[in-house]
Amino acid sequence: MIEIKDIYKTFGDNDVLKGITANFKPGKNNLIIGGSGSGKTTLLKCIVGLHAPTKGDVIFDGENFTDMDFEQRVPIRKQIGMLFQNSALFDSMTVEDNIIFPLNLFSTMSKSEKLDRANFCLERVNLEGKNKLFPSELSGGMKKRVGIARAISMEPKYLFVDEPNSGLDPQTSIVIDELISELTLEYKITTVMVTHDMNSVMGIGDNILFLYQGKKWWEGSNKEIAHTDNKELNDFVFASKFTQAAREKL
Numbered sequence: 001m002i003e004i005k006d007i008y009k010t011f012g013d014n015d016v017l018k019g020i021t022a023n024f025k026p027g028k029n030n031l032i033i034g035g036s037g038s039g040k041t042t043l044l045k046c047i048v049g050l051h052a053p054t055k056g057d058v059i060f061d062g063e064n065f066t067d068m069d070f071e072q073r074v075p076i077r078k079q080i081g082m083l084f085q086n087s088a089l090f091d092s093m094t095v096e097d098n099i100i101f102p103l104n105l106f107s108t109m110s111k112s113e114k115l116d117r118a119n120f121c122l123e124r125v126n127l128e129g130k131n132k133l134f135p136s137e138l139s140g141g142m143k144k145r146v147g148i149a150r151a152i153s154m155e156p157k158y159l160f161v162d163e164p165n166s167g168l169d170p171q172t173s174i175v176i177d178e179l180i181s182e183l184t185l186e187y188k189i190t191t192v193m194v195t196h197d198m199n200s201v202m203g204i205g206d207n208i209l210f211l212y213q214g215k216k217w218w219e220g221s222n223k224e225i226a227h228t229d230n231k232e233l234n235d236f237v238f239a240s241k242f243t244q245a246a247r248e249k250l
């Protein structure tokens with residue numbers, strides 16, 4: 001489990017996060033939602049250590065990550081898989097080399113073990129045989145799947161995903177969501193995902209945090225979100241007439 005306790009983050013005079021406390025559960029899709037600029041990515045970066053919180057603690061399975069120095073964080077870092085915006089693949093590397101990259105950095109595997117692992121991960125995301133292609137030869141959805149293959153290459157215990165659906169059509173988005181969700185369940189990963197996509201919220205949102213005005217404004221499941229009377233959350237989730245009409249039928 002990942003616990004965050006009273007997280008604050010301030011940039012200059014901009015108080016972005018104002019005391020966020022939550023538990024992210026293993027084997028679950030924990031989603032962070034909220035309006036543009038509400039601090040979702042900032043929170044994700046505070047959790048993985050890309051930002052130092054101004055105040056507060058991040059605890060990975062009982063170990064306080066915030067208190068650790070760079071060296072002490074390494075064992076936890078090795079258990080973190082990340083898929084950040086635009087897949088962040090290395091354009092000059094093949095698909096296979098992109099997936100092997102974290103293994104070169106963090107594992108003691110032999111060359112053939114790394115190749116076996118890359119092939120396993122590629123198969124798992126339905127891209128078997130695409131080893132030698134370069135990112136420029138892939139569609140947006142394929143790039144995301146390579147990003148996912150790379151994120152799971154180290155068999156992570158924790159998976160952080162920032163807007164995996166950006167730039168994808170609705171059907172491909174659902175394929176990506178389902179893949180993340182399946183892997184989360186299958187490997188009991190604690191997945192924390194920032195999303196704008198309401199299909200993701202409704203489809204895979206086991207545990208959803210809604211950020212508003214720098215605070216955790218609401219927390220609940222995809223079943224609960226449909227029936228909440230939280231005004232700001234309703235205004236956010238059911239923003240269009242179409243979604244309002246759909247809600248009436250839920």
Ligand SMILES: Nc1ncnc2c1ncn2[C@@H]1O[C@H](COP(=O)(O)OP(=O)(O)OP(=O)(O)O)[C@@H](O)[C@H]1O
Nearest residue numbers: 011014016034035036037038039040041042043196
């Ligand atoms: N490195 C930084 N330096 C200064 N301000 C920052 C930095 N990163 C984020 N911010 C500010 O923090 C606020 C929240 O940004 P963040 O990217 O976390 O929001 P978000 O909810 O993820 O937005 P979006 O949905 O548009 O991606 C914004 O006002 C942004 O300008």
